[in-house]
Amino acid sequence: MPYEPPPDLAALSLIEIAEAVAARRLPPVEKWDPPETADSHMRIAADGTWFHEGRPIGRPAMVRAFSTLLMRDKDGQHWLVTPECKQSIEVEDAAFVAVDVKAEGGALAFRLNTDDMIVAGPDNPLRAEGDPDVPALYLAVRRGCEARLNRSTYLQLVDIALASGGNLSVTSQGATFPLVPA
Structure with a gap:
């Protein structure tokens, strides 16, 4: 199923925006405690571009999917978290x-x-x-x-x-x- 981006922000009412925020189902990353850690070989540049092994990730749907697995610990390290593995990710400024x-x-x-x-x-x-x-x-x-x-x-x-x-x-x-x- 192809991804359909939401309408332009200006076209939405605050109620519609709040409903979209509430309807977004995210993986329960905070409940997972994976047994393994690794390096994802990924980086998020200051302009928001995601890279894997030095090459930009050209598929916006992949970036959206990975972004749902992101967390930052109390030391400032960003991680991609799945039930099986927690992988470090370099973030130049903000995720x-x-x-x-x-x-x-x-x-x-x-x-x-x-x-x-x-x-x-x-x-x-x-x-x-x-x-x-x-x-x-x-x-x-x-x-x-x-x-x-x-x-x-x-x-x-x-x-x-x-x-x-x-x-x-x-x-x-x-x-x-x-x-x-x-």
């Missing part, structure tokens, strides 16, 4: 890239480079890092993994912040997030 945002009804919904949709809030906070003049914004995704907001998504957030009060912070699901590092 995902946030490529679009929509503000509606007091919430911010993001689309990732894997077509996942995440609603920012207490369970999926935003954090600002780096230089205040050139900040890097990250969105908590799942299992310790994050998405870095690409430039256009960051600029969309700045527009949302300025339109809602002039300070460089945004609110989603009752949580407020600064867009510049402290």
Whole structure:
């Protein structure tokens, strides 16, 4: 069965986005304790491109499938986890890239480079890092993994912040997030 990406984020209501997030069934990676560890020979570049043995993975469906098995441990190491094996994966910056945002009804919904949709809030906070003049914004995704907001998504957030009060912070699901590092 071919993969059908979800509709454009702007075309979805917040209710439709929340339903899509709730309907997404992910493997229970956090319940698995595989007996074996190995190196996956995979890398996720800062721009979100996935590589295996130095070559880009050209099939988006494979990237989406692998991304459902990702977790990051307390030491910052990323892993691909199956019931039988936990394989290390090199991540240059963040495991995902946030490529679009929509503000509606007091919430911010993001689309990732894997077509996942995440609603920012207490369970999926935003954090600002780096230089205040050139900040890097990250969105908590799942299992310790994050998405870095690409430039256009960051600029969309700045527009949302300025339109809602002039300070460089945004609110989603009752949580407020600064867009510049402290």
